[in-house]
Amino acid sequence: SKVPFITLNNGVRMPQLGFGVWQVPDDEAQVAVRHALDAGYRSIDTAAIYGNEEGTGKALAASGIARDELFVTTKLWNGDQGYDSTLRAFDTSLTKLGLDYVDLYLIHWPLPQTDKYVDTWKAFEKIYSEGRAKAIGLSNFHPAHIQRLLSETSVVPAIDQIELHPQLQQAELRAFNARHDIVTEAWSPLGQGKGLLDNPTLAAIAKKHGKSPAQVVLRWHLDLGNVVIPKSVTPSRIKENIDVFDFELDSEDLSAISALDSGNRLGPDPETFDVV
Ligand code: NAD
Secondary structure, three states: OOOOEEEOOOOOEEEOEOEEOOOOOHHHHHHHHHHHHHHOOOEEEOOHHHOOHHHHHHHHHHHOOOHHHOEEEEEEOHHHOOHHHHHHHHHHHHHHHOOOOEEEEEEOOOOOOOOOHHHHHHHHHHHHHOOOEEEEEEEOOOHHHHHHHHHHOOOOOOEEEEEOEOOEOOHHHHHHHHHOOOEEEEEOOOOOOOOHHHOHHHHHHHHHHOOOHHHHHHHHHHHHOOEEOOOOOOHHHHHHHHOOOOOOOOHHHHHHHHOOOOOOOOOOOOOOOOOO
C-alpha cells in the first residue's frame, strides 16, 4: 500500500495511517480487521477496554501477514495503573492478542487525580526494555503530565494519542509534542463521522478534488504530520479511508479547514476523566 511511515523517536517505523476498533464488539472486530488488512492497512489500534483484543488477534493470525509487517497498538486501562498491575494487565493483553510483543503500548488516560502515571510509566519502561513493546507512549496526556514523566523517568514517550479533528485542532499540544520529539496521533480523526463530515466547507473541498469529506479530513491530518486511525466497520468506507494518496490539498483548502477549529471536544476532558 501507499501508506507512508513515520519514524518514532526510538527509530521504530509506524504506518502513518492505521485502523481503529473502538466500539466494535469482539466478533465484529475480527471481521472488520480482516477487511482492513485486505484493504492494505497494516496498523491496528485497539485497547484492553475495547474488549476486542482477542478478535483483533484472531484476524491478524488468520491473515498470514508476517508479524514484522504488522503494527499493533494496545492500551492500558485506567483501573490497571500502578507498577505491578500494569505488568499483569500487559501480560493479559498479549495473551488475548495472541502475540509475544506489541509494537506500541499506550497509557490510555493520565488520571492526574490518582497520581499513578509515573509508576505506571516505570512499568512501561520495564516492558520496553524487555522488547515486549517496541515503543511506548501515552494517550490523552497534557503538557504538565508529560513534563512530569520527562523529569522523573528515563524513556521519552514515542507518541501522544489525543482527540484531534478539524473542530479540535490542538495546535498547542501538537507544538508541545513536536518540541519534545513525541509524535501526535489523532483519535476520532473524522470527528466520529456525524456532524463533521456533513460540514459544507468540507463538502465543497471534497467535490473539487473528486473525493469524499472523510478523505479530505484524513488528507489534512497526514499533511499536518499526524498519525491517524480512522474507524469503520463498513467495507466500502474502510477502503475509502485508506484511498487518500492520489490527491493533494492546496493552501486555500488548508486555510478553509483551519477555520473550522471550534474547540468542540467530543470525548472526556483528560484533566477530569477518572472512570476506572
Ligand atoms: P472516527 O473519527 O474514526 O469516526 C468513525 C465513525 O465515522 C464511524 O463509526 C462512522 O460512523 C463514520 N465514518 C467512518 N468512515 C467514514 C466514511 N468514509 N464516510 C462517512 N462516515 C464515515 O471515530 P473513532 O472511532 O472515535 O476514532 C477512531 C479510533 O481512535 C478508535 O476506533 C480508537 O481506535 C481510537 N480512539 C482512541 C481514544 C483514546 O482515548 N485513546 C478515544 C476514542 C477513539
